[in-house]
Amino acid sequence: MSAVDDPSIVIVGASLAGLRGAEALRDSGYTGPLTIVGDEPYRPYDRPPLSKHVLAGDLRAEATELPQLTAVRAQWRLGQAAVALDRAGRTIRLADDTVLPYRSLLVTTGARARPFPGAGAGLPGVHTIRGRDDAAALRSALAEKPRRVLIVGGGLIGCEAASCCRDLGLSVTLVDPNPTPLARVLGMLVGNSVAVRMKDAGVSFRPHTHVKAFESRNGKVARARLEDGGEIEADLVIVALGAERDARWLAKAGLLADGGGLTCDAACRAMTGEGAPDPHIYAAGDIARWPNPLFGDRLRTVEHWGNAVEQARHAARNMLAGRDDQKAYAHLPAFWSSQFDVNIKAIGSTEGADKIAIVHGSRTSGRFLAVYGRAGRTVAAVSFDEARWLPAYESQIACGAPFPPILDATDQAPIDHFSPGFPAPRLASESADTTERESIHA
Amino acid sequence: MPDDTLFSEVLDPRNRADPYPIYKKLREVPVSRQRDGAYVVSTHAAIRALLFDPRLSSEDLPPSRRPRTGNPLRDWILNPIKNRIATSHRPLIFRDPPDHDTLREFVMKEFTIHRVNGLHGRVGSLVDDLIERCRGRDEVCLVEDLSYPLPVAVICDLLGVPEKDEPQFQKWATQLATALEPDARHDEASRHATVAAFDEISSYMRKLIRRKRRHPADDMLSGLAKPGREGNPSMGDIDLISTAILLLVAGHETTVNLITNGMLTLLRHPDELKKLKADPERAPRLIEELLRYEPPVHFRTRKALGDIKIEGTTIPKGAPVILLFAAGGRDPARFSNPNRFFPDREDNQHFGFGGGLHYCVGAPLARIEAEVALVALCRRLVEPELMADPPPYRSGASLRGPESLGIRISGINR
Numbered sequence: 108m109s110a111v112d113d114p115s116i117v118i119v120g121a122s123l124a125g126l127r128g129a130e131a132l133r134d135s136g137y138t139g140p141l142t143i144v145g146d147e148p149y150r151p152y153d154r155p156p157l158s159k160h161v162l163a164g165d166l167r168a169e170a171t172e173l174p175q176l177t178a179v180r181a182q183w184r185l186g187q188a189a190v191a192l193d194r195a196g197r198t199i200r201l202a203d204d205t206v207l208p209y210r211s212l213l214v215t216t217g218a219r220a221r222p223f224p225g226a227g228a229g230l231p232g233v234h235t236i237r238g239r240d241d242a243a244a245l246r247s248a249l250a251e252k253p254r255r256v257l258i259v260g261g262g263l264i265g266c267e268a269a270s271c272c273r274d275l276g277l278s279v280t281l282v283d284p285n286p287t288p289l290a291r292v293l294g295m296l297v298g299n300s301v302a303v304r305m306k307d308a309g310v311s312f313r314p315h316t317h318v319k320a321f322e323s324r325n326g327k328v329a330r331a332r333l334e335d336g337g338e339i340e341a342d343l344v345i346v347a348l349g350a351e352r353d354a355r356w357l358a359k360a361g362l363l364a365d366g367g368g369l370t371c372d373a374a375c376r377a378m379t380g381e382g383a384p385d386p387h388i389y390a391a392g393d394i395a396r397w398p399n400p401l402f403g404d405r406l407r408t409v410e411h412w413g414n415a416v417e418q419a420r421h422a423a424r425n426m427l428a429g430r431d432d433q434k435a436y437a438h439l440p441a442f443w444s445s446q447f448d449v450n451i452k453a454i455g456s457t458e459g460a461d462k463i464a465i466v467h468g469s470r471t472s473g474r475f476l477a478v479y480g481r482a483g484r485t486v487a488a489v490s491f492d493e494a495r496w497l498p499a500y501e502s503q504i505a506c507g508a509p510f511p512p513i514l515d516a517t518d519q520a521p522i523d524h525f526s527p528g529f530p531a532p533r534l535a536s537e538s539a540d541t542t543e544r545e546s547i548h549a
Numbered sequence: 550m551p552d553d554t555l556f557s558e559v560l561d562p563r564n565r566a567d568p569y570p571i572y573k574k575l576r577e578v579p580v581s582r583q584r585d586g587a588y589v590v591s592t593h594a595a596i597r598a599l600l601f602d603p604r605l606s607s608e609d610l611p612p613s614r615r616p617r618t619g620n621p622l623r624d625w626i627l628n629p630i631k632n633r634i635a636t637s638h639r640p641l642i643f644r645d646p647p648d649h650d651t652l653r654e655f656v657m658k659e660f661t662i663h664r665v666n667g668l669h670g671r672v673g674s675l676v677d678d679l680i681e682r683c684r685g686r687d688e689v690c691l692v693e694d695l696s697y698p699l700p701v702a703v704i705c706d707l708l709g710v711p712e713k714d715e716p717q718f719q720k721w722a723t724q725l726a727t728a729l730e731p732d733a734r735h736d737e738a739s740r741h742a743t744v745a746a747f748d749e750i751s752s753y754m755r756k757l758i759r760r761k762r763r764h765p766a767d768d769m770l771s772g773l774a775k776p777g778r779e780g781n782p783s784m785g786d787i788d789l790i791s792t793a794i795l796l797l798v799a800g801h802e803t804t805v806n807l808i809t810n811g812m813l814t815l816l817r818h819p820d821e822l823k824k825l826k827a828d829p830e831r832a833p834r835l836i837e838e839l840l841r842y843e844p845p846v847h848f849r850t851r852k853a854l855g856d857i858k859i860e861g862t863t864i865p866k867g868a869p870v871i872l873l874f875a876a877g878g879r880d881p882a883r884f885s886n887p888n889r890f891f892p893d894r895e896d897n898q899h900f901g902f903g904g905g906l907h908y909c910v911g912a913p914l915a916r917i918e919a920e921v922a923l924v925a926l927c928r929r930l931v932e933p934e935l936m937a938d939p940p941p942y943r944s945g946a947s948l949r950g951p952e953s954l955g956i957r958i959s960g961i962n963r
Binding site for chain 2: 467495496497498499502513514515516517518519
């Protein structure tokens with residue numbers, strides 16, 4: 108029996124990837140039954156606005172629900188997490204003990220905010236931003252005009268939240284263990300440009316700072332205790348330490364899965380502990396760790412909006428294709444972020460980059476295009492309000508052009524190379540998740 | 550062995566009426582080297598990629614295309630303005646960043662959608678007048694009667710050129726447009742005429758700008774000429790003159806072509822003409838399709854600042870690069886049934902206004918002019934019929950359009 112005639116496909120994860128995957132199945136002519144399982148009580152919604160427009164109060168959290176581009180005609184099982192997988196029997200079990208049989212399974216469960224590891228993480232006034240409820244709760248807390256906001260973590264989410272809070276006129280301190288914000292994502296050279304903008308916007312940025320615990324007064328968070336014994340007063344805390352995955356139910360079923368993702372083969376099929384793909388289980392989006400040919404087949408997750416969409420469509424295509432027609436998935440990551448009146452756009456992967464060059468504009472003007480090199484090849488480009496040439500650099504990155512890739516360009520000063528200034532990788536014991544630097548977004 | 554003389558066939562006036570079969574042959578090699586060392590880019594994907602490549606420069610046209618008398622010293626003595634425009638104050642269409650960006654920003658601040666939409670009524674009454682003048686005749690010469698006079702009148706209105714000077718402007722615009730034609734090997738007389746037109750319009754504009762400074766009105770030239778605020782300098786005089794001339798030249802013949810090509814296409818597709826007459830709401834989509842199917846500008850030339858590897862070819866540093874927009878618009882890899890005129894087409898990403906950095910500044914205005922003119926022509930001309938198909942074309946291969954378009958009519962509706 109061919110996959111196209113399968114009686115039931117189950118998608119676990121009522122997310123952007125889950126929805127786009129479902130639409131792709133229908134667009135490709137799949138007419139059989141389709142079930143979509145989600146642990147939250149909501150239909151799939153869009154996350155990028157949560158740390159921007161929703162916090163700013165410009166958009167209600169409920170208004171982020173994604174439209175169906177194609178009628179998916181699915182049976183929705185919302186508010187029920189999948190808790191167990193029986194690969195031999197091809198069933199999954201939900202939190203309410205419902206058992207769903209599947210002929211083909213698509214895992215799009217995404218990631219969740221990494222909780223603060225120290226004491227006081229659960230105190231009232233300590234927030235994270237990942238889901239709709241998180242954003243709604245944080246928005247109402249911000250509307251109460253807290254006196255001092257503390258943001259822990261200078262990644263993309265932490266920086267966007269800091270920008271929003273300043274726009275709301277709140278007093279903001281942002282702490283990060285690195286010397287600059289966005290150090291893990293973009294390196295310290297570019298991160299320094301963000302630090303300058305933060306300072307101009309009135310954010311108090313505290314580099315080299317580790318928070319040990321949150322302390323309370325009257326049952327509510329009152330201050331952060333630092334590793335060096337110091338303290339920072341705050342009546343509202345936003346923890347933005349990146350993402351991790353809940354993959355225990357997958358690992359228990361014998362799949363190669365941990366907090367860093369579910370390992371897949373090139374065709375998005377989940378890998379088993381025996382080293383072979385399970386032909387009935389596919390994954391897409393933040394959860395999927397796969398050998399991306401554009402990174403020399405290194406196993407990577409890509410936690411960006413565009414990948415969720417593309418990979419889900421690709422996985423759906425392979426789900427309906429025959430075993431001998433499984434196509435490999437290649438993806439050039441890309442994200443955007445708006446913060447401190449700058450539009451940041453990035454293409455490629457800065458991971459392991461050892462060189463950087465400013466190829467258009469200048470850091471002093473605040474508008475520039477930076478290109479990253481790794482072992483002599485161009486691997487990423489980042490624009491600060493200077494995106495017009497980005498498409499040209501994108502094709503250079505995709506083909507692994509020598510670094511720097513485009514010389515003799517218009518409006519190009521002589522190019523100097525610098526070190527991008529990435530912090531030393533964290534030890535495995537510090538974090539099981541190596542992809543925090545690629546934290547959600549766009 | 551790919552034919553490296555195809556582009557000279559494009560330039561050959563005998564192929565003006567239907568260059569599309571040559572474009573098809575050119576697309577077989579997306580980036581093809583011509584015998585003279587120029588590289589012709591003819592597929593949609595390759596044109597798109599190069600429009601967003603910073604190694605393509607719009608500066609430094611081959612010297613032969615600069616207006617000149619032949620004697621640099623005499624040039625300078627006779628006309629310092631022209632000389633300075635030709636060297637350090639060239640219009641933004643021939644400039645690269647960062648200068649291009651500064652100039653364009655000035656223009657965009659004045660070329661607002663508000664100002665453009667405000668011209669809608671004026672375009673409507675101009676079109677009505679021009680059609681009304683044809684009453685009592687049994688044929689309309691579209692170019693002479695409408696396509697030609699309309700855009701100049703609109704640009705004069707936009708810039709704030711007094712109505713009495715319009716006929717003079719018509720003449721200058723016509724002459725200067727020949728200088729934009731990179732393929733024309735102008736004869737000596739024509740080149741002198743261009744230089745003379747350039748001189749005349751430069752000194753005219755200089756006086757007009759002075760007048761606008763003294764008596765500012767609600768027009769674009771007054772806006773561009775007004776003194777800047779501190780730390781925010783306004784445009785210098787020479788740049789202003791150069792920009793005003795550019796707006797005149799770039800906005801004139803292109804719009805003439807858009808309207809004339811539009812009517813020609815509608816007369817060749819009577820069903821579409823009928824549909825537009827019944828439902829003027831179809832105009833916006835129809836005009837987008839027109840910009841793909843019969844664009845007013847067929848190609849633009851750039852220069853490679855470095856070696857560019859694309860589609861299996863390396864364009865060497867310094868080579869002229871011809872972006873053949875009209876061939877990209879007929880690329881079957883991008884558009885299904887590319888040779889069919891189909892206004893209901895989805896996802897119509899044409900190069901009718903170019904693309905990237907130099908995307909047409911006047912696009913919204915051109916759309917309004919074409920829309921108003923074509924809808925009025927369809928509504929008011931009774932039983933219009935083409936008198937000659939194909940019509941005679943002007944010699945230009947880049948700014949391509951009919952020289953005249955005779956339409957037999959049996960009356961004019963109110």
